[in-house]
Amino acid sequence: MKQSLTFIPTLREVPADADVKSHQLLLRAGFIRQNTSGVYSFLPLGKKVLQKVESIIREEMEVINGVEVFMPALQQAELWQETGRWYNYGPELFRVKDRHERDFALGATHEEVITSLLRDEIKSYKKLPLTLFQIQTKFRDEKRPRFGLLRGREFIMKDAYSFHASKESLDATYEDMKQAYTNIFTRLGLNFRSVIADSGSIGGKDTHEFMVLSEIGEDTIAYSDSSNYAANIEMAEVNIQYVDSEEKQETLKKVETPEQKTIQEVAEFLETVPEKCIKTLVFKADDELIVVLSRGDHEINDIKLKKVLDAQTVEMADPLEVKELLQCEIGSLGPIKLPIGVKVLADHAVKYIVNGVCGANEKGWHYTGANPGRDFSVDEYADLRFIVEGDPSPDGMGTVKFAKGIEVGHIFKLGTTYSIPMDGTFLDENGKSQPYIMGCYGIGVSRVMAAVAEQYNDDYGFMWPNQLSPYDIHLIPVNMKDETQAQMAEELYKLLKSYRYEVLFDDRAERAGVKFADADLIGLPIRVTIGKRASEGIIELKYRQAGETVEVQKEELLEKMQAFFN
Known part of the structure; x- marks a missing residue:
C-alpha cells in the first residue's frame, strides 16, 4: 500500500486525555480515533491489526471444532426477562425502544440469544456437543470509560458458547477451550497468566480469566512464587492454619x-x-x-x-x-x-x-x-477475607505475591444457569427431556490489541510483533524527487509484493526526518531505506525491535527478509 493513498493521520503531541501508553500511541500513530467517550473508530492500520488478531482466534477455534456464527446486536427484552437479567444486570446494559415502544437491549453479551437459538433447533442429544462462536461488537454503558480500548462502551469481542448433554462433556470442552486460549495468547506474543476467577454477572460455576501482566491493569493477581497457582485476588482462597494463642484471657x-x-x-x-x-x-x-x-x-x-x-x-x-x-x-x-x-x-x-x-x-x-x-x-x-502478600499459597507451595493484570479472556462453566429459565431442553438417549449444560468463553478482541500495544513499545513508538504488525515492511525512499531512489523503490515494492510481503511504501513528498519519525511511531518490524547510496545498489535495513541497522546490496533483500520472517 502506498502511504499517500491510505489514511494514517499521525500526531506529534501526546493527546491530553490519553493516560496510558497504548492509548497515546494508538492515537499518535493513527490506528484509532475517538468518536465519543469510550467509542472509537478503527483506522486502516488499526483494522489490519484487528484482522490479524481475529485470524489467530479463528484458527484456534477451528482446531477445537468451534463453528462461527453472527448474532444480532439488537436483542429483544423478552429474552433478557426470561432469565431475569433485564432487571438485575445493572445500568451497564443499554436499553432502547423502537417506534412501537417495544423494549430492546444493545448486546452486552449473548447468552440469552444463543440459548433461544439452540432451544428452537437442537432437540436431541445426538446433535450435542456443539460449540458456536462469533466475533462481534458489544455495548456496555461503562460508568467511567478509560484507558482507550481497555475499557470502552463499544468494543469488539469473541464470544463462544458450548452446549452439552453431560457435565463430563462440558468438562472436556472447557479444558479444550482453556488450551485454545493458552495457544491464542501465546501466539499473540503476550505475557499472560491463566487465573481462577469470579463469574460476575454472567453466572455459573468454575471460571478462569486470562490476564496480561501490566502495571496499568485494573485487576490484581495473587500468584505463588513457587508454583503455577494464580487467581484473581477476589477468588484466592486463604490457606492459613492459625495457631491457638497461649495468652490468658482477660476481663472484658x-x-x-x-x-x-x-x-x-x-x-x-x-x-x-x-x-x-x-x-x-x-x-x-x-x-x-x-x-x-x-x-x-x-x-x-x-x-x-x-x-x-x-x-x-x-x-x-x-x-x-x-x-x-x-x-x-x-x-x-x-x-x-x-x-x-x-x-x-x-x-x-x-x-x-x-x-x-x-x-x-x-x-x-x-x-x-x-x-x-x-x-x-x-x-x-x-474464609471471608482478601488474601495478602506473604500469605501461604492456597496450593500449599510457596507464598503469595501480587501483580497487576489486564483481563483479555474469560471462560465459564455456565451449567444450566440459562437453559433452565429459558426452557432450553433436549431429549436424552432415554427420551427424557433435559436442560442443556452450557459453557461460555470470551476474548476481548479490541482489548487484546491494546494489551499488545501496551507491551510492545519504546520511547519512539510501537514495536509490533511480526504476527500482528499491520504491514511487514516499511519501504522508505528518502527523496522521491531523486529518480534513482524513486525507481529503485518502485522495483523493490513490486518485488516484495510478488513474494506476498505486506509493504507500506512511503511515497510521500515529506522530509526524511518526518518519514523516519512516522516509521518508528508506526513500528513495523523492518524499515527498508533507499537513500544516497541507491546509485551503488545499497539499501539500509533497520530492525525495529532490535534497533539494529545494516546496509546490504539490494539483491540481498529477499534473502534477508526470508531469514527474518521465517
Missing part, C-alpha cells in the same frame, strides 16, 4: 475512646496493634442485614461473602440501616450484645483473637479483653 472492659473511629486510630489510642482488633461491618445480602467480622488488619471480600451466603447481591449496608439495626453510628460497631436474631459471620482469623478490641455499639466507646465464644457468638466462620 469498656473503655472510652473519644473521636477514635478507624482501626488504626483505635489501635494507637489503646496502645495495641490492628491484628488484635475486631472489625465489625454490616452488609446487606439481598434484603437481610448481616454482621460480618474480620481481624483489624484484614479486608472483607464481598465476593467470598456472597458465595457463603448464596446471595444474589451483597453490598455495604446504608448508614441509616446500620443505625436502626444496632442503635449506633459506624465507627463504634462491635459484636457484643447484638439484637436477637441478627446473623453474625466471621472470618477464620477472628476465632483466634485473644483479648481483642472491638466497638461497644456506643459512640466513643470500645471494649478491651474481648474473646470470641466467651463474650460474643458467631453463627458461622468462613
Whole structure:
C-alpha cells in the first residue's frame, strides 16, 4: 500500500486525555480515533491489526471444532426477562425502544440469544456437543470509560458458547477451550497468566480469566512464587492454619475512646496493634442485614461473602440501616450484645483473637479483653477475607505475591444457569427431556490489541510483533524527487509484493526526518531505506525491535527478509 493513498493521520503531541501508553500511541500513530467517550473508530492500520488478531482466534477455534456464527446486536427484552437479567444486570446494559415502544437491549453479551437459538433447533442429544462462536461488537454503558480500548462502551469481542448433554462433556470442552486460549495468547506474543476467577454477572460455576501482566491493569493477581497457582485476588482462597494463642484471657472492659473511629486510630489510642482488633461491618445480602467480622488488619471480600451466603447481591449496608439495626453510628460497631436474631459471620482469623478490641455499639466507646465464644457468638466462620502478600499459597507451595493484570479472556462453566429459565431442553438417549449444560468463553478482541500495544513499545513508538504488525515492511525512499531512489523503490515494492510481503511504501513528498519519525511511531518490524547510496545498489535495513541497522546490496533483500520472517 502506498502511504499517500491510505489514511494514517499521525500526531506529534501526546493527546491530553490519553493516560496510558497504548492509548497515546494508538492515537499518535493513527490506528484509532475517538468518536465519543469510550467509542472509537478503527483506522486502516488499526483494522489490519484487528484482522490479524481475529485470524489467530479463528484458527484456534477451528482446531477445537468451534463453528462461527453472527448474532444480532439488537436483542429483544423478552429474552433478557426470561432469565431475569433485564432487571438485575445493572445500568451497564443499554436499553432502547423502537417506534412501537417495544423494549430492546444493545448486546452486552449473548447468552440469552444463543440459548433461544439452540432451544428452537437442537432437540436431541445426538446433535450435542456443539460449540458456536462469533466475533462481534458489544455495548456496555461503562460508568467511567478509560484507558482507550481497555475499557470502552463499544468494543469488539469473541464470544463462544458450548452446549452439552453431560457435565463430563462440558468438562472436556472447557479444558479444550482453556488450551485454545493458552495457544491464542501465546501466539499473540503476550505475557499472560491463566487465573481462577469470579463469574460476575454472567453466572455459573468454575471460571478462569486470562490476564496480561501490566502495571496499568485494573485487576490484581495473587500468584505463588513457587508454583503455577494464580487467581484473581477476589477468588484466592486463604490457606492459613492459625495457631491457638497461649495468652490468658482477660476481663472484658469498656473503655472510652473519644473521636477514635478507624482501626488504626483505635489501635494507637489503646496502645495495641490492628491484628488484635475486631472489625465489625454490616452488609446487606439481598434484603437481610448481616454482621460480618474480620481481624483489624484484614479486608472483607464481598465476593467470598456472597458465595457463603448464596446471595444474589451483597453490598455495604446504608448508614441509616446500620443505625436502626444496632442503635449506633459506624465507627463504634462491635459484636457484643447484638439484637436477637441478627446473623453474625466471621472470618477464620477472628476465632483466634485473644483479648481483642472491638466497638461497644456506643459512640466513643470500645471494649478491651474481648474473646470470641466467651463474650460474643458467631453463627458461622468462613474464609471471608482478601488474601495478602506473604500469605501461604492456597496450593500449599510457596507464598503469595501480587501483580497487576489486564483481563483479555474469560471462560465459564455456565451449567444450566440459562437453559433452565429459558426452557432450553433436549431429549436424552432415554427420551427424557433435559436442560442443556452450557459453557461460555470470551476474548476481548479490541482489548487484546491494546494489551499488545501496551507491551510492545519504546520511547519512539510501537514495536509490533511480526504476527500482528499491520504491514511487514516499511519501504522508505528518502527523496522521491531523486529518480534513482524513486525507481529503485518502485522495483523493490513490486518485488516484495510478488513474494506476498505486506509493504507500506512511503511515497510521500515529506522530509526524511518526518518519514523516519512516522516509521518508528508506526513500528513495523523492518524499515527498508533507499537513500544516497541507491546509485551503488545499497539499501539500509533497520530492525525495529532490535534497533539494529545494516546496509546490504539490494539483491540481498529477499534473502534477508526470508531469514527474518521465517
